[in-house]
Amino acid sequence: MLEFDLQENGLRKLNSALHDQKENSNQTVWKITNPKGSHAIAVGIDAPIEVNIEGSTGYYCGGMNKQANINVKGSVGPGVAENMMSGKVVIDGDASQYAGATGHGGLLVIKGNASSRCGISMKGINIVVHGNIGHMSAFMAQSGNLVVCGDAGDALGDSLYEAKLFVRGKVKSLGADCEKKEMRPEHLELLEQLLSEAECDAKPEEFTRYGSARRLYNFDIDNSDAY
Amino acid sequence: MNKIGKTKIPHTTPRYSATFSNDINSDIRRAAATGIYDIRGGGAKRKLPNFDDLLFLGASISRYPLEGYREKCETSVTIGTRYAKNPIELDIPITIAGMSFGALSGPAKEALGRGASAAGTSTTTGDGGMTPEERGHSSKLVYQYLPSRYGMNPDDLRKADAIEIVVGQGAKPGGGGMLLGQKISDRVAEMRNLPTGIDQRSACRHPDWTGPDDLEIKILELREITGWKVPIYVKVAGARPYYDTTLAIKAGADAIVLDGMQGGTAATQDVFIEHVGQPTLAIVRPAVQALQDLGMHREVQLILSGGIRNGADVAKALALGADAVAIGSAALIALGDNDPIYEEEYNKLGTTAGAYDDWHEGMDPAGITTQDPELMKRFDPIEGGRRLRNYLKVMTLEAQTIARACGKNHLHNLEPEDLVALTIEAAAMAQVPLAGTDWYPGKPGTSY
Numbered sequence: 152m153l154e155f156d157l158q159e160n161g162l163r164k165l166n167s168a169l170h171d172q173k174e175n176s177n178q179t180v181w182k183i184t185n186p187k188g189s190h191a192i193a194v195g196i197d198a199p200i201e202v203n204i205e206g207s208t209g210y211y212c213g214g215m216n217k218q219a220n221i222n223v224k225g226s227v228g229p230g231v232a233e234n235m236m237s238g239k240v241v242i243d244g245d246a247s248q249y250a251g252a253t254g255h256g257g258l259l260v261i262k263g264n265a266s267s268r269c270g271i272s273m274k275g276i277n278i279v280v281h282g283n284i285g286h287m288s289a290f291m292a293q294s295g296n297l298v299v300c301g302d303a304g305d306a307l308g309d310s311l312y313e314a315k316l317f318v319r320g321k322v323k324s325l326g327a328d329c330e331k332k333e334m335r336p337e338h339l340e341l342l343e344q345l346l347s348e349a350e351c352d353a354k355p356e357e358f359t360r361y362g363s364a365r366r367l368y369n370f371d372i373d374n375s376d377a378y
Numbered sequence: 379m380n381k382i383g384k385t386k387i388p389h390t391t392p393r394y395s396a397t398f399s400n401d402i403n404s405d406i407r408r409a410a411a412t413g414i415y416d417i418r419g420g421g422a423k424r425k426l427p428n429f430d431d432l433l434f435l436g437a438s439i440s441r442y443p444l445e446g447y448r449e450k451c452e453t454s455v456t457i458g459t460r461y462a463k464n465p466i467e468l469d470i471p472i473t474i475a476g477m478s479f480g481a482l483s484g485p486a487k488e489a490l491g492r493g494a495s496a497a498g499t500s501t502t503t504g505d506g507g508m509t510p511e512e513r514g515h516s517s518k519l520v521y522q523y524l525p526s527r528y529g530m531n532p533d534d535l536r537k538a539d540a541i542e543i544v545v546g547q548g549a550k551p552g553g554g555g556m557l558l559g560q561k562i563s564d565r566v567a568e569m570r571n572l573p574t575g576i577d578q579r580s581a582c583r584h585p586d587w588t589g590p591d592d593l594e595i596k597i598l599e600l601r602e603i604t605g606w607k608v609p610i611y612v613k614v615a616g617a618r619p620y621y622d623t624t625l626a627i628k629a630g631a632d633a634i635v636l637d638g639m640q641g642g643t644a645a646t647q648d649v650f651i652e653h654v655g656q657p658t659l660a661i662v663r664p665a666v667q668a669l670q671d672l673g674m675h676r677e678v679q680l681i682l683s684g685g686i687r688n689g690a691d692v693a694k695a696l697a698l699g700a701d702a703v704a705i706g707s708a709a710l711i712a713l714g715d716n717d718p719i720y721e722e723e724y725n726k727l728g729t730t731a732g733a734y735d736d737w738h739e740g741m742d743p744a745g746i747t748t749q750d751p752e753l754m755k756r757f758d759p760i761e762g763g764r765r766l767r768n769y770l771k772v773m774t775l776e777a778q779t780i781a782r783a784c785g786k787n788h789l790h791n792l793e794p795e796d797l798v799a800l801t802i803e804a805a806a807m808a809q810v811p812l813a814g815t816d817w818y819p820g821k822p823g824t825s826y
Binding site for chain 1: 412413414526527530531532533535558559570571572573575576577579581585586587592595596598599602603604605606
């Protein structure tokens, strides 16, 4: 295992070293100490390595990640795993706004709560939140799955496209064009798999599925109140 | 007694209202019939104060000119000298503005790359991601980082020669993009991760940052991902140019792209295009002032866009302090957009060459702003690239002609003192004297 003290060595050296890791790297496990809320930690990695961050981080931790498994032993600031392509990012604590924003792939697990706009504009990423999520989550979410084991705030799934939303608890309100959907066997199967990967013991049957009513897909003046 | 008074009471000639003009009345009838606001492409069509309202003084006894065909007048510009390891070196200070694959056909994007590369300048992606055609044919490609993040990925980000964070667009400051279902072909849909045929609504704000403090962190993240190699531009609409330029510099931008309201869009509401934003002429001086106040003029480069048409516009933009310009609509016209050779077909669409702006409908007779395979076949990207290169060369020669006449051996040596204004409005906006006077409104030390 390689240990990297962020305060001592600085962000540029860290990301540069992580970017140097390739497919066949034998430096597969990294431990980052003293993150102290720094921004842009472990962004743009493209290698099957494991990065363990020993503390809380600032903005955009794990941004645009490909392949790597990133574990944060603390909480994260805004935009964790933004635009992630693949790999897995696991947060032990809470996440601030825009967790998993625009993510194209991979799995983001938040073991605490996530703030507003979780999964905004998501494009294929899977997000599992063990706790609650804030308002305007999954706004304009295009594809992928958002699983919430707790409650969801106001305007869930506003202007949603084809992403699937699963909430176990209460939803304060649904956003424009988001509606409750039938839970079919394939959805239960999908949930089973995602919950297992996210080490969450909730049961798929306890969730309700939400998705797009597809009424805003092509402009119609009769729907103008929704805009 | 004459015959007046014995004839019928004369009618006055029919008189149209200046308030309810034919144009306005047709807008009202269209709105009443459809219930939908008018969407169109392009930039502001209304008459605005513009660079035609400025003149160069040329040489005189106190200024001597350079010999047209003997003495050099340099045109190169380097963008991204503040932080980037690899700044962009351009042969000419005219770049191609961001236009999306989706709004434009693949061959049209290829032609932009071919023409720009042949002229020694850069082209820019748009909302919709980077296509192989465009990357392959563009020697210098600027990759736009937009609120929608369609097609955004770290691999393409690292293939870019520069990154342009788009905050605003001159045609619609504060507005997002809109690509209607007619143009969402299978390929466009796949690149944007959306179902085929639905309206694509690009967000007006970035999903993961708001405000200048966040922008600074976003720039840091992009620099870390790309190893601090490429310049990061920030594009803003000409809304509050002094403050936006100041904040973009503070956030760490290498270059500012400033887009006036004549700048085009693929599609947005006509009311937005015509009534929000400021003319290009009005925004350049406040932006330059912001750069100068922070000691960053020429350190952070300013790229001005919005209705740039010819070498005179280029020279005037540079004289007012810009480092380069960007063209969009003009480049499309060079490729063949709105060409009278398609007049019959424009007529069939209820319009005429020169006025066609329903780019969002995807029925462009010139095969440029469309995803229709049959229409696209009409457009030859090699010929289009050649035409664009010619046009860029002509613009450059024109700007050099003016600069030499003003005694300048580099286009960047043009200065506001080389200019006068034809109208009081232009004098106020450009802060150069009204022709025949030494005065402009707001001139320090004057009471007006």
